[in-house]
Amino acid sequence: MELLGAASVVLLVCVLGLLSFTAWRGRAAKGKMPPGPAPLPVIGNLLQVKPKNMAKTLEKLSEEYGPVFTVQLGSDPVVVLHGRDAVKEALVDRADEFARRGTMPVGDRANNGLGIIFSNNKEWVDVRRFALTTLRNFGMGKRSIEERIMEEAEHLLEEINKTKGTPFDPTFLLSCCVSNVICAVVFGKRYDYKDNKFLGLMNNMNNIFEMMNSLWGQLYQMFSKILVYLPGPHNNIFDEFNALKAFVAEEMKTHQASLDPSSPQDFIDCFLIKMQEEKDQPNSSFHTENLITTTFDLFIAGTETTSTTIRYGLLLLLKHPRVQEKVQEEIDRVVGPSRRPCVADRSQLPYTDAVVHEIQRFIALVPLALPHTVAKDTPFRQYVIPKGTTIYPLLSSVLHDSKEFPNPLEFDPGHFLNENGTFKKSEFFMPFSAGKRICPGEGLARMEIFLVIATILQNFTLKPVVDSQELDVTPTLSGTGNVPPAYQLRALPRWEG
Structure with missing residues (x-):
């Protein structure tokens, strides 16, 4: 009887495998879906696509299958766009057709189709437009937000000074600095770096970024239809999401109690006023759940990616002390010690600007971008991408293009400098x-990365705890995002007083 049962299982697997292979061959034979490796039943192309290093394995597959190819992650086919031409053609030249957010199980479960990052259709259009306008009105892209960044950078300098040249991990200091800028706009206030609740939130966000890019996080993205029903560490990430949303909900209640519609103080006030204006519209995008989710999106997106970029950048400067010296020489010459660097200095600091760009290029923090999809069967080159197919634009393949950036896997600020030393833009x-x-x-993040790094280097020389040649700058996790290795540094004051 046991032998019969085992034989049935084997037969079932063989049938599923044959059906899966036949379906794959059918797609390929019709010349509609882009080519790709043959998937296995249930696990798809898991043997070819390594969850621990998704971007690198996809880049390797492009060598065999070209700039537009298909892989099966779990039971679902995914179209990968490799290289600037394919990515630009889809996202820029045909922006309307490829503007929908694709399936991302972690984000879909956490946000339930609300907010800005993982939403689609009318709600996405309404809330994104409202968020951009409101953030702009509160200074995003204007001088007032620059002043907030510079003010927060002063608090960061104070905290670094307290280390008195002893080794420290910069993770939480950088998270607090960057987060306080978005807090000022969204919540109307900043938090002390020793505030336990605030530090808890920084820990939540750091955990989310790491969990999403861990092996379990990547497996959940591929096999959510099964894992959503099973216990395990893949579920812990949603506890982190819930903690952040509970904090936002608490802030919302505080704002409701003190709201003055004639004088909104921050993003939450503006959203509450909009909710009041549209309370009689049955299909309004402005309601309590969307306020919490949108504020959460701004809070986490405005903190984690920017602070991680700066943290990764400082590691690269520890690894390359001569680059750090050249940035300091330029800042000393152009800005000096008596005032802080500002955005207006950027055009006069081409080497510093090139270093900031090279940090972002080299680390390719979000190598896969977030997934896109198409609303209908969409012809693309000689293929047809079926409605609802997930599409991954491989940003790392653009940022690491060897024709545009010689030695793309090396950290070299010269990638963004002309021969005469002026800054060189790149598409x-x-x-x-x-x-x-x-x-x-984007505008806020670019301003923060430039100002924070320039201000730190104006005031401190950063020294590694180990020999700089021993520092490993390889991501410890590389899924949707690249997570830098943990490290410590010493910050030695450059000026007396």
């Missing part, structure tokens, strides 16, 4: 994605 610089789904906080 391959896409760390924030491109098209209609480009990160809405």
Whole structure:
């Protein structure tokens, strides 16, 4: 009887495998779906696509299958776009057709179709437009937000000073600094770096970024239809999401109690006023759940990616002390010690600007971008991408293009410098994605990365705890995002007083 049962299982697996292979061959034979490796039943292309290093394995597959190819992650086919031409053609030249957010199980379960990052259709259009306008009114892209960043950088300098040249891990200091800028706009206040609740939130966000890019996080993205019903560490990430949303909900109640519709103080106030204006509209995008989710999106997107970029950048500067010296020489010459660097200095600090760009290019923080999809069967080159198919624009393949960036896997600020030392722009610089789904906080993030790094280097020389040659700058996790290795540094004051 046991032998009969085992034989049945084997037969079932063989039938599923044959059906899966036949379906794959059918797609390929019709010349509609882009080519790709043959998937196995249930696990798809898991043997070819390594969850621990998704981007690198996809780049390797492009060598065999070209710039547009298909892989099966779990039971679902995914179309991968490799290289600037394919990515630009889809996201920029045909932005309307490729503007929809694709399936991302972690985000879909956490946000339930609300907010800015994982939403679609009318709600996405309404809330994104409202968020961009409101953030702009509160100074995003204007001088007032620059002043907030510079003010927060002063608090960061104070905290670094307290280390008195002893080794420390910069993770939480950088998270607090960057987060306080978005807190000022969204919540109308900043938090002390020793505030336990605030530090808890920084820990939540750091855990989310690491969990999403862990092996379990990647497996959940591929096999959510099964794992959603099973216990295990893949479920812990949603506890972190819930903790952040509970904090936002608490802030919302505080704002409701003190709201003055004639004088909104921050993003939450503006959203509450909009909710009041549209309370009689049955299909309004402005309701309590969307307020919590949208504020959460702004809070986490405005903190984690930017602070991680700066943290990774400081590690690269520890690894390359001569680059750090050259940045300091330029800042000393142009800015000096008596005032802080500002955005207006950027044009006079081409080497510093090139270093900031090279950090973002080299680390390719979000190598896969967030997934896109198409609303209908869409012809693309000689293929047809079926409605609802997940599409991954491989941003790392653009940022690491060897034709545009010689030695793309080496950290070299010369990638963004002309022969005469002036700054060189590149259309391959896409760390924030491109098209209609480009990160809405791109302007804020670029300003923060430049100002924070320039201010730190104006005031401190950063020294590694180990020999700089021994520092490993390889991501410890590489899934949807690249997570830098943990490290410590010593910050030695450059000026007396």
